[in-house]
Amino acid sequence: MxxxxxxxxxxxxxxxxxxxxxxxxxxxxxxxxxxxxxxxxxxxxxxxxxxxxxxxxxxxxxxxxxxxxxxxxxxxxxxxxxxxxxxxxxxxxxxxxxxxxxxxxxxxxxxxxxxxxxxxxxxxxxxxxxxxxxxxxxxxxFNKDLIMLRNKAKINDLVAVTGEIGNAAAGLFSLENDIKSYIKQKNIFLKPAPMISHSENAIDAGILCGMDISDGLKKDLQRICNASKVSIEIEVDKIPFDKKLKDLYESNLYEKIITSGEDYQLIIIGSKEKLEKIHKKTKIMIIGKVVDNKSSELIFKNNKNNLKITSESFDHFGK
Amino acid sequence: MxxxxxxxxxxxxxxxxxxxxxxxxxxxxxxxxxxxxxxxxxxxxxxxxxxxxxxxxxxxxxxxxxxxxxxxxxxxxxxxxxxxxxxxxxxxxxxxxxxxxxxxxxxxxxxxxxxxxxxxxxxxxxxxxxxxxxxxxxxxxFNKDLIMLRNKAKINDLVAVTGEIGNAAAGLFSLENDIKSYIKQKNIFLKPAPMISHSENAIDAGILCGMDISDGLKKDLQRICNASKVSIEIEVDKIPFDKKLKDLYESNLYEKIITSGEDYQLIIIGSKEKLEKIHKKTKIMIIGKVVDNKSSELIFKNNKNNLKITSESFDHFGK
The missing domain is CATH 3.30.1330.10 (PurM-like, N-terminal domain)
Structure with a gap:
């Protein structure tokens, strides 16, 4: 035709x-x-x-x-x-x-x-x-004088995310393995939404540092650490996720959530006051803090203990 | 690495x-x-x-x-x-x-x-x-109030082109068939130049209608005929080309030139006065005229006789 x-x-x-x-x-x-x-x-x-x-x-x-x-x-x-x-x-x-x-x-x-x-x-x-x-x-x-960049994280800033992390990857996993239920996750994988109103609220609050989470929290936070030359500490039990993912992933739950991509949520980094201003309009969750402005280390903690994450996020380069 | x-x-x-x-x-x-x-x-x-x-x-x-x-x-x-x-x-x-x-x-x-x-x-x-x-x-x-479009050709406008037509295709043909010489054509195929100063001069002269010739003169002129709902008559012997192409193509010279792409020259359409204004700064060649504002026909003439062009320009769609 x-x-x-x-x-x-x-x-x-x-x-x-x-x-x-x-x-x-x-x-x-x-x-x-x-x-x-x-x-x-x-x-x-x-x-x-x-x-x-x-x-x-x-x-x-x-x-x-x-x-x-x-x-x-x-x-x-x-x-x-x-x-x-x-x-x-x-x-x-x-x-x-x-x-x-x-x-x-x-x-x-x-x-x-x-x-x-x-x-x-x-x-x-x-x-x-x-x-x-x-x-x-x-x-x-949204504001002609203000955009969010990766190199603007400052020591003592807090690190927040919009929405639940890990749903898209869980949706893909359920689709690929013919696992029933996980309808919400499958829908998020097939039809994710961009966080446009959160972005507008972040800009309204004067946020200078942020990015979208397309390649997984670990990889994308590391990009901010590198660009801003700061270390970030994340408390994994504060990362918001759908509790149903526990059944899907069992022992390596956090590892899976941290390295899974395509949720298209945002990382938003700034002062407590600015993040509270956003939270009044749209829900965000504080999951960590910028702790150092010398190295570019990304640390995941679980109940105060450092968590070793061995797996890497997916890298499309050369694959 | x-x-x-x-x-x-x-x-x-x-x-x-x-x-x-x-x-x-x-x-x-x-x-x-x-x-x-x-x-x-x-x-x-x-x-x-x-x-x-x-x-x-x-x-x-x-x-x-x-x-x-x-x-x-x-x-x-x-x-x-x-x-x-x-x-x-x-x-x-x-x-x-x-x-x-x-x-x-x-x-x-x-x-x-x-x-x-x-x-x-x-x-x-x-x-x-x-x-x-x-x-x-x-x-x-170049001018914030003026751009060149395909749908602005008007009856009695003249049709001009910048530079020689057909060199890139001749360069490709020579490369593919290991034909010696045709160095200029091979260079134009491998390293064409965009006609930026001609474009600026056309805008300065107030030209409203134009486009680049990337898919061949026949196909791209037809696009202007369709968009402007005009008929255009081209005198093929006015189309500028390197005389060396005669040896390469022999009998179907014009057909080859008219359907060959990637020269990245411009088609510029406007009044005689406007085209003369451009020609004072950068050379252009008048090759035809807008003859009708009812149909969308593209006619090629050789010594007053209509020329039947059977071959089509290359279409990347579905190939």
Whole structure:
């Protein structure tokens, strides 16, 4: 049915609100590039890609792939303190990729934009043996003078997270091993939400340091330790998680929670006063503290004892 | 040597000027997203991807792949009347991709930015069987109130092109068939240049309609016919090309030139006066005219006779 790029552009342009109904002053799909009008001078710009059999399995459905590919970028914007504005989508497709799958993919992307913000304004379609979705996002800071960075953690700051940690990985594990129940976890894995209102509240409270947890708490906190040159101590029993995960993971519960990714929650770091200000509007949980500004060590404690975490978070590099 | 994403980011951040020496007010690689400061409110945003064995062959060298991946986006920006500002790069790599190849790729991208503008501010690295480079670009219009679009061609406008057409395809043909000489064509194929100063001059002259020729004159002119709902008549003997291509293509010379891509020249459409204004600063060649505002026909004429072009430009869709 869809024979060439022109037909493809026609189809997506006419089928999806977030491609068709862009603001009047913008230029969307169809020219060499999109033109976007912003109110602020600062632009937040990021990219995130998903590849078949690395980040997604065909059997999870392309609506979920589309949704997640947009949400992972919306989450990166939330991690900076910015609101989603526009996305370009580059698709790598092969001849097994059906029109129904294209429709499902764009349905998921369109819905993520409708619910969490942003429009689809352009992209590219190329041939590839592995299907991939590479998305770039433009965002606008909630506050034009303030964004959250990884290198702004200061000694004595407290470390907070939004929401429960570990659900997405538990959802994936349940899907892969055909474990019944864990419906909530499966839904979070297939359809995670970006923490946009938490991000706005953090910026309103004057938070300078934060990021999203896409590669697992351990790996992402270590990135803050490295960028800020601080040591952070986490009390693992304060990490919020769904108690049902105890049954799933048993003895290595904390290890699993700490190294599991794709929850798209936020790490927010700042003074007690600022974190309390956020907590009045949206729930966050304090799980640790910045204890040192000399080394870049990440320490997990369980009942005052250091906890040795041997497993690594997933690294897509070279895998 | 490069084991994970952190080491990869360290390596590229320290090795390349266009990643390291970004403007002071920007945030580049290392956070969830980049923050970019622009002088104008309008942002031009586009993406373009290249896949191994579809858009490039490993043996052409990754420096050329890096260069071309940036230039194809710079050319899209030129086609809109915008100057390159920033790029994010998403790399799909496999375990055969060596560190030397990574270096060569970034060397090519870095050089294209140094020569033609823009900085490398972020991206993503993922695993993929086929190596791919998916790049997104931000640009800023030369004139904040004027960009070039495909739907602005008007009856009696003249159609011009910058530079010679068909060299890149002739370069590829010579490389693939081990034909000696055609050095200029091979260089243009491996290291094309975006027509940024022509774009600026077109905007200065008040041109409203234009685009870059990435998929061949036939296909790209047809896109303008469709978007503007006009018919365009091209006199093929006015199309500028290197006379050496006659020997290469013989009888189907015009067909080859008209359907060959990757020259990254510009189509510029406007009144005679505006085109003359551009021509005073940078050479352009008038090759045709908008003859009708009812249908969307593209007609090629040779000595007043209609020329039937049967072959199609290359379409990456589904191939």
């Amino acid at each position: 869809i024979k060439n790029e022109e037909q493809f552009i026609d189809f997506i342009s006419n089928s999806f609100e977030r491609i068709k109904n862009i603001p009047d002053s913008w230029i969307g799909i169809g020219d060499d590039a999109a033109s976007i009008n912003l109110n602020s001078k600062n632009v937040i710009f990021c990219s995130d890609a998903m590849v078949e059999n690395v980040h997604f399995r065909k059997q999870d459905g392309f609506e979920s792939v589309g949704w997640k590919s947009i949400v992972s970028n919306q989450s990166d914007l939330a991690g900076m303190g910015a609101i989603p504005i526009a996305f370009t989508i580059t698709l790598g497709i092969n001849n097994k990729f059906s029109n129904d799958e294209i429709k499902a993919l764009y349905k998921g992307m369109n819905e993520a934009c409708e619910i969490h913000g942003g429009y689809l304004v352009g992209g590219d379609v190329v041939n590839s043996r592995d299907i991939f979705v590479s998305i770039s996002a433009l965002g606008e800071p | 490069i084991k994970n994403e952190e080491q990869f980011i360290d390596f590229i951040s320290n090795s390349f000027e266009r990643i390291k020496n970004i403007p002071d007010s920007w945030i580049g690689i290392g956070d969830d997203a980049a923050s970019i400061n622009l002088n104008s409110k309008n942002v031009i945003f586009c993406s373009d991807a290249m896949v191994e064995n579809v858009h490039f062959r490993k043996q052409d060298g990754f420096e050329s792949v890096g260069w071309k991946s940036i230039v194809s986006n710079q050319s899209d920006l030129a086609g809109m009347g915008a100057i390159p500002i920033a790029f994010t790069i998403t790399l799909g790599i496999n375990n055969k991709f060596s560190n030397d190849e990574i270096k060569a790729l970034y060397k090519g991208m870095n050089e294209a930015c140094e020569i033609h503008g823009g900085y490398l501010v972020g991206g993503d690295v993922v695993n993929s069987r086929d190596i791919f480079v998916s790049i997104s670009a931000l640009g800023e219009p």
